[in-house]
Amino acid sequence: xxxxxxxxxxxxxxxxxxxxxxxxxxxxxxxxxxxxxxxxxxxxxxxxxxxxxxxxxxxxxxxxxxxxxxxxxxxxxxxxxxxxxxxxxxxxxxxxxxxxxxxxxxxxxxxxxxxxxxxxxxxxxxxxxxxxxxxxxxxxxxxxxxxxxxxxxxxxxxxxxxxxxxxxxxxxxxxxxxxxxxxxxxxxxxxxxxxxxxxxxxxxxxxxxxxxxxxxxxxxxxxxxxxxxxxxxxxxxxxxxxxxxxxxxxxxxxxxxxxxxxxxxxxxxxxxxxxxxxxxxxxxxxxxxxxxxxxxxxxxxxxxxxxx
Amino acid sequence: xxxxxxxxxxxxxxxxxxxxxxxxxxxxxxxxxxxxxxxxxxxxxxxxxxxxxxxxxxxxxxxxxxxxxxxxxxxxxxxxxxxxxxxxxxxxxxxxxxxxxxxxxxxxxxxxxxxxxxxxxxxxxxxxxxxxxxxxxxxxxxxxxxxxxxxxxxxxxxxxxxxxxxxxxxxxxxxxxxxxxxxxxxxxxxxxxxxxxxxxxxxxxxxxxxxxxxxxxxxxxxxxxxxxxxxxxxxxxxxxxxxxxxxxxxxxxxxxxxxxxxxxxxxxxxxxxxxx
Ligand SMILES: Nc1ncnc2c1ncn2[C@@H]1O[C@H](COP(=O)(O)OP(=O)(O)O)[C@@H](O)[C@H]1O
Ligand SMILES: [Mg+2]
Numbered sequence: 001x002x003x004x005x006x007x008x009x010x011x012x013x014x015x016x017x018x019x020x021x022x023x024x025x026x027x028x029x030x031x032x033x034x035x036x037x038x039x040x041x042x043x044x045x046x047x048x049x050x051x052x053x054x055x056x057x058x059x060x061x062x063x064x065x066x067x068x069x070x071x072x073x074x075x076x077x078x079x080x081x082x083x084x085x086x087x088x089x090x091x092x093x094x095x096x097x098x099x100x101x102x103x104x105x106x107x108x109x110x111x112x113x114x115x116x117x118x119x120x121x122x123x124x125x126x127x128x129x130x131x132x133x134x135x136x137x138x139x140x141x142x143x144x145x146x147x148x149x150x151x152x153x154x155x156x157x158x159x160x161x162x163x164x165x166x167x168x169x170x171x172x173x174x175x176x177x178x179x180x181x182x183x184x185x186x187x188x189x190x191x192x193x194x195x196x197x198x199x200x201x202x203x204x205x206x207x208x209x210x211x212x213x214x215x216x217x218x219x220x221x222x223x224x225x226x227x228x229x230x231x232x233x234x235x236x237x238x239x240x241x242x243x244x245x246x247x248x249x250x251x252x253x254x255x256x257x258x259x260x261x262x263x264x265x266x267x268x269x270x271x272x273x274x275x276x277x278x279x280x281x282x283x284x285x286x287x288x289x290x291x292x293x294x295x296x297x298x299x300x301x302x303x304x305x306x307x308x
Numbered sequence: 309x310x311x312x313x314x315x316x317x318x319x320x321x322x323x324x325x326x327x328x329x330x331x332x333x334x335x336x337x338x339x340x341x342x343x344x345x346x347x348x349x350x351x352x353x354x355x356x357x358x359x360x361x362x363x364x365x366x367x368x369x370x371x372x373x374x375x376x377x378x379x380x381x382x383x384x385x386x387x388x389x390x391x392x393x394x395x396x397x398x399x400x401x402x403x404x405x406x407x408x409x410x411x412x413x414x415x416x417x418x419x420x421x422x423x424x425x426x427x428x429x430x431x432x433x434x435x436x437x438x439x440x441x442x443x444x445x446x447x448x449x450x451x452x453x454x455x456x457x458x459x460x461x462x463x464x465x466x467x468x469x470x471x472x473x474x475x476x477x478x479x480x481x482x483x484x485x486x487x488x489x490x491x492x493x494x495x496x497x498x499x500x501x502x503x504x505x506x507x508x509x510x511x512x513x514x515x516x517x518x519x520x521x522x523x524x525x526x527x528x529x530x531x532x533x534x535x536x537x538x539x540x541x542x543x544x545x546x547x548x549x550x551x552x553x554x555x556x557x558x559x560x561x562x563x564x565x566x567x568x569x570x571x572x573x574x575x576x577x578x579x580x581x582x583x584x
Contacts, residue, residue, distance in 0.1 A: 049424040050417055051583040066424045073323035077421050083414025085342070092341035099334035100422040101323030110319055140418055144323045145316075169317060176316055 001026055001179055002047055002148060007056035009042050016042040018203035019056065024181045026147070029174045031194030031211075032183040035291050039203040040183040041079065044152050048077055060148055072101045072144030078137035078151045086126025090117050090136050093125055098143050111139040116165075130157030138166070148179040155189050167193045187287040201291040215283065223254040223262050226275035233271045237262065250274075328428050335432040339406070339440065348402050349440070352395050353448045359391025360452035361459060368463030384467045385478055385546070388456025392449055392482045396489055397511060399441060403490035404506035406437055407497020407575070411584075420584050430498065430579050434572065437494055438487060446483040453479050474546060477557060481544040484561075488568050489514065492537065495571035499578050514538065540564040 002024040009017040017039040024030045032040050045051040047058040049065045060068065060075045068074045084093055094108040112118045115135040120128070125136060134157050141149060149170070155163050170193055174180045184190055190197060190211075197214050199207040207214065227233050230250050238244060242256035254262060259278040266273050324330070339345050367387050410416040423429050453470070460467040468475050492514060497506040518536035525533065530553045533539055543560025555563060 045417075045583075048417075048421050050420055052581075068424065069325045070323045071326060071424050072422050075421075079417055079421075080414055083417050085338075085409070085413050085415045087342050087344065088338070089341070092337065096334050096337040096341070097418060097422050099337055100326045100330050102330055103321060103323055107319075107321055114317055142318050145318045145321050172317055 031190035034200035076141035076146035368465040403493025411501035495575035
């Protein structure tokens, strides 16, 4: 269990994390989702005690991580995969880390096997690709058989096989009752892995919701209608809970009414329809919308209005 | 739940509590698994012994040079410890790298994730560094003393004996100075977190600046300068001439040790406070 309470972290004038509160529960994969610069890594560093909070607290299993008796057995974390000594082999890196909880060669080789690095165990970590470094980072995080697993953007640099592997691994660890907390800036990754979502933008929590809840929330459909009589239809549909926008004279985008309802109103009033479509945004779009106000720099991604 | 019947991908090990001994072991593994450690250690031994022997041979005429030997004012002890003065630089640089390396690579985050209390990491780095270097440097310095003196006396040149007044103190003091500066290097590396910057500071500010200051500043400054790390050490190594008035050997030892303690305390305070 990870508990973050009213946590704020400032770097000089920059408020990286702004009074956030959330709990990461055991037994499920919790996704920590937010655009780049949202404050995910900062939050994780603070949980690990690497960064000191400006105010507020972060605890692991009910106490500050600093107080852990055998830290690696409580919380295993990977922040930056490339942050290892380039002059040391993968095996020696793990031996050094494992020594702090008294585990040795046998455990190290077990972990190298599990992450698929057994063949390059004696190679210097400096020569590893990002994907291999990512695997070494995961082995480092899991060497202590920890009850809480926290990974910062673990999918970066992995090939499709690797992505599938880590997704299954995380779900298995959660199914064993561990607390699994994984960050990403891509909804598409979380969609398939996480059961619960904590969405962060500009250092603030924007949503703390089950994946199901997020899907339900984001599946608020828009109805797109094309009709030569669009103006008349608009007048018929308009109401307090309905919002209608129109980009072309013959086209309406309606929120707040279902497509069948629009069709019935049109039929009852003799309005000809050329098109009637229900559009559910993808989770990615829902996520972008949620964080839109919190993204400092917008890319030039145009909305794709494809009805499928 | 299936978790009771299937085996976890993480196996079933149970780690044991993290203690100073375990962190020491971790730091020892880190030190011995870097090739550069061994290269540096060999270089230190070679420099101390080879340079001492060469200068003894040159001065006693076993090796002839065009310009003749060094000036007569250099005593036999300084001659055979000639390599030690060079080894000081190597050990100080090694210390700075030991202190700063993990910060430059980012490895420190993995280290502090395993040992979030942090201070055991500092103690362990210092203990491992000292435990490796002190015996190696001490043995090299003592060895070059006896070998060098044999060269000198064999050639009929002036030599001193281990039992002569202040000789053992100078020889062992030299080993202490070399390793002590290395420890200060480790502390500076941890304070500055950059290998390049800490090498610059430890060599420039700790070793060369005092010598330069002694040479350039008026004599009235000597009262202050003799308390600087390298000058306070010269009081008990007695192997190099800086022209500064020196402390007594005993006071020099205390002052130099105080510098080491100060550096360690500074590193400890910064290490526990600063974000990693
Ligand atoms: N060490 C630091 N010093 C100064 N600013 C920082 C530091 N770390 C992060 N920041 C800033 O804090 C904000 C959040 O960064 P970060 O936690 O890395 O976000 P994320 O991991 O979600 O991409 C960014 O604006 C970033 O520039
Ligand atoms: Mg990040």
